[in-house]
Amino acid sequence: MDVWRDADDPDLVAAVAGGHVGALAELYARHEPWLAVRLHHRCNDREVVADVVQDTFVAVWRSADRFRGEGEVAAWVWGIAIHQLVGRLRRRRPAEPVAEPSARWSTQHSAEEAVLEGIEYGDLGRALAGLSPELRAVLQATVLDGLSAREAGRLLGISEVTVRTRRHRARQRLRLLLTQGNPT
Template sequence: MTPRDDLHDRDLLRRIVARDRHALERLYRAYQPRLLQFLSRLCSQRDALDEAINDTFWTVWRKAEEFRGASRVSTWILGIAWRHALKALRRNGDIAVERLADTGASECQTADTLLNDERDQWLAQGMATLPLEQRATLELAYFVGHSCQEIADIMGCPINTVKARMFQARLKLRNLLPKLEGIENATALRGHQP
């Protein structure tokens, strides 16, 4: 997300305030895939994900005039999506824990693919041990690429809470270092073989 993208998003929001549905559609089409990517890391029920995204843009349509410009538009929209996802998760009692771990190895997979699958399974199991807020903090930092302050804005909490959640998540995942390191080293060695 570049400053230019944000200017474009702000222009769309201004048009949405003036009840321009075409602008809402453009914003929807730009953000729906990335919201789906982020939220699918937290919830595995597709219906609940679609509902949370729909609710997010319903809120954008009704509350666009409340955007004060203190953050990027993407941060504001992700904050709305996070709140709707929390509601959906509470309603459905579902957290995506085994989505990646379900990937089974088939005979036609290469050794590299198997290493990747093993790494994915490790990651899914490791992430499943984390509470939802710690997990979302990691996803927002490493998958979406937000700063500490932006994550605080999205999750509606003090910046120190984000730091504490990140600290706890790192501590728990640290135990899995040897496995991740082993897989990475194996991949690197294979890359150097003639």
């Protein structure tokens, strides 16, 4: 792992894509602490969070060759983690149909879990998919993750002013996509 300590995140992902387990261990050491905390804000079940963190890094191992180098590695890892969390929460649903969906959600899922599923699979998810990766990353960081413009800028490697500009453009585009359907 010491060999990888001085490597930057994109170089680590490239090394992971080449099969270097030590590079994955270094990525894990750098990103697991904040990832676990952020996931815990979305799901109060520590066991689920621990499983999602592990699943996230397995997915990083398997998909490192698909990292395009656009944006920060941390944002890419977070995107994988959210997909893992939504998938995990979806699998927790009861198998039998429930007559009243609102009753199911109130007893089985938190409101935040319902929102995450809506983001992934509903109209909002389709509209978010219609945004450029840059706009989507800013919305994800500032709206979904609750980061300030300054924090999002650090995470994404852009200025705070750029974050605010992209957030404004993303909201305008989302409004258009949600009111007129998804014209992408």
